[in-house]
Amino acid sequence: MFKSEPMSNTSALSATNAPYIEVNNLNLTIGGNQLLHDISVTSFTPGVTMVMGPNGAGKSLFLRCLHGLLIPTSGSIRLLNKPHEATTASQSMVFQKAVLLRRNVIKNLEFAAPNGTPPTEITELLAKVHLNGKELQPARLLSGGEQQRLALARSLLTKPRLLLLDEPTASLDPASVLIIERLISEATEQGVKCIFISHDLGQAKRLGADIIFLHQGRLAEHTDAETFFTSPQSREAKAYLNGEIVL
Numbered sequence: 001m002f003k004s005e006p007m008s009n010t011s012a013l014s015a016t017n018a019p020y021i022e023v024n025n026l027n028l029t030i031g032g033n034q035l036l037h038d039i040s041v042t043s044f045t046p047g048v049t050m051v052m053g054p055n056g057a058g059k060s061l062f063l064r065c066l067h068g069l070l071i072p073t074s075g076s077i078r079l080l081n082k083p084h085e086a087t088t089a090s091q092s093m094v095f096q097k098a099v100l101l102r103r104n105v106i107k108n109l110e111f112a113a114p115n116g117t118p119p120t121e122i123t124e125l126l127a128k129v130h131l132n133g134k135e136l137q138p139a140r141l142l143s144g145g146e147q148q149r150l151a152l153a154r155s156l157l158t159k160p161r162l163l164l165l166d167e168p169t170a171s172l173d174p175a176s177v178l179i180i181e182r183l184i185s186e187a188t189e190q191g192v193k194c195i196f197i198s199h200d201l202g203q204a205k206r207l208g209a210d211i212i213f214l215h216q217g218r219l220a221e222h223t224d225a226e227t228f229f230t231s232p233q234s235r236e237a238k239a240y241l242n243g244e245i246v247l
């Protein structure tokens with residue numbers, strides 16, 4: 001079911017007939033520098049697709065292309081088996097540094113909530129991210145972990161079918177990480193597809209169904225998570241998992 005090149009692998013993961021992610025020959029050049037090189041990756045895997053790779057590998061740029069924030073120089077993107085323009089409305093991205101409105105916690109959520117969202121839904125979500133009691137606090141005065149939890153709650157309120165997460169738990173304490181991972185697992189159990197950048201190997205093992213491994217702007221490997229962690233195929237992934245520097 002993995003059709004990516006190079007270093008692809010088949011697995012026993014549950015599959016659907018239509019790919020969730022279909023990227024063909026994606027190239028991105030900014031200011032004369034080619035930053036993403038001919039990335040082709042097809043994933044039929046539901047749940048969480050992890051995007052991994054060393055600093056500067058191109059993970060955030062790749063995710064931004066998937067979210068329509070950067071237009072590739074060439075190549076095509078199809079997500080959830082629909083033309084890209086059709087999916088961007090049903091996808092939501094959480095950035096490594098939460099982008100919040102200069103308003104209080106509850107107003108941040110109300111602003112994002114689709115018309116007709118019952119107030120109880122907002123209250124329940126606030127409790128799930130352990131921010132009940134902080135409704136009236138200015139969002140920008142929340143701690144880093146609290147801001148990330150609010151950003152995820154806000155994304156979930158929009159009921160995305162595809163959730164893109166750029167290191168949403170980097171530098172958070174274990175309790176905040178757990179809260180976010182639980183919410184993501186809950187969302188994927190309800191059918192939300194998730195593409196998640198992380199450097200945290202434990203987290204990738206806990207959540208990942210398949211792994212896209214980037215290195216120097218290129219796809220080094222795309223395999224199911226079990227294969228990736230037990231017998232990575234690419235030299236770059238092997239070195240990364242061994243804690244060697246793979247710049």
Ligand SMILES: Nc1ncnc2c1ncn2[C@@H]1O[C@H](COP(=O)(O)OP(=O)(O)OP(=O)(O)O)[C@@H](O)[C@H]1O
Pocket residue numbers: 030031033035053054055056057058059060061062
């Ligand atoms: N607008 C830009 N112009 C030129 N180079 C850029 C631009 N944005 C990113 N880059 C470069 O592209 C490369 C990939 O950046 P990217 O942010 O995607 O890395 P990353 O894999 O997300 O790394 P990290 O793990 O540190 O977040 C880096 O070398 C970065 O310096």
Ligand SMILES: [Mg+2]
Pocket residue numbers: 059060061166
């Ligand atoms: Mg990044």
